[in-house]
Amino acid sequence: MFESLSERLGGVFDRLTRAGALSEEDVITALREVRVALLEADVSLPVARDFIKRVQEKATGSAVTKSITPGQMVVKFVHDELTRVLAGDEPPEALKIDNPPATILMVGLQGSGKTTTTAKLAKRLKEKNGKKVLLASLDTQRPAAMEQLAILGVQIGVDSLPIVKGETAVQIAKRAKTQASLGGYDVVFLDTAGRLHIDEVLMDEVQAVRDIAQPRETLLVVDGLTGQDAVNVASEFDGKVGISGVVLTRMDGDGRGGAALSMRAVTGKPIRFVGLGEKMDAIEPFEAERVAGRILGMGDIVALVEKAQETFEAEQAERMAKRFSKGLFNMNDLRMQLEQMLKMGGMQGLMGMLPGMGGMAKKAEEAGFNDKMLRRQIALINSMTKRERANPDLLQASRKKRIAAGAGLEVSELNKLLKQHKQMADMMKKFGKGGGMKQMIRQMM
């Protein structure tokens, strides 16, 4: 249905094969096509315009390395900027659920997938984080909706608040809070009533519930297929109720996800999760990179970007070497190393390549160093904030708990990672004064 961005850019790229620096004219020509692609992916016009302007400023005049074409370079800038805007600063998946019972208020229009998402998140918190969860439906207009939540609760093995006829939404919210405290629940989900359209009565009700419930999180559930409408819904809800994040559903469909970009740009609120189907497991933390790829038209474009990325990585490696020689080594550096290891075929592949390290590969595997571990460690680092990554010394007990929970792992795993980082950082300090790779890797074991 959609012409892929790379197809669009094909012709433009051909004309852009001159090496050297990207001229303003080159960039503008290529970005014109990018703009059309963004609009087709449902990104709103002002957001697309603003986005293009920023990429233009960044790309113009930048050096084009020999191994890539200027067109690829432009795509890389587009991809990176998309990812940057979509991602924001905070790890998206870590819900604030400290100080139990923590209330999570679920809001959104009818049919957006709110009830389904509520149950999916409850299941996740129960299984991944070992939390005791209570579900409560506040949809007094639609008894069927209340029953739907109760049925899902049974299905996923999570308690739901008994249904009492004739209560108002506020009364139910109060009862849910009381029940959560008395019953020793960690988290209570309040699934508010949806309407087909935004209306005053709905907003008043949600506001009243919010005031009573004092939620730690107010998550807006929106249908990712509804494009521009979803953005309007998000800004309405954010203006009237104040949301802490968005869950985009139906991202398993063939919508292009441009709404995600507009929504972030318009509300500034993070997208926390995406719904990927009707099943109770079909939910994943939002991954900016993946949605950026989707907006750009996936497939070949991603391959293009990855190619460009290789050059970028060579430059990064050089920057890193410089940092190391100064004895600097924070969590960003560690993450880059872990990712690099994964790309190079994991621990096994990496050590196989180093002369004299073949025997160590086996030893490493036995000690539990494998790709799964690398991925878990990367997840832990992703769960940290920018500041924490730059300065791991900040990590005290409560932060550690949040980070581990965000990655769905135990604090002990995080402690292991921190210890490893400390050892490596200490190594880096010595690294400048000789040492060498072999010794460093030995130290890591």
Ligand code: GDP
């Ligand atoms: P609510 O009215 O907002 O509570 O919406 P529901 O939770 O009842 O969901 C409406 C329909 O959308 C149901 O049939 C769900 O199974 C379906 N649904 C919800 N989330 C997703 C999703 O991420 N992908 C797909 N394909 N269907 C979904």
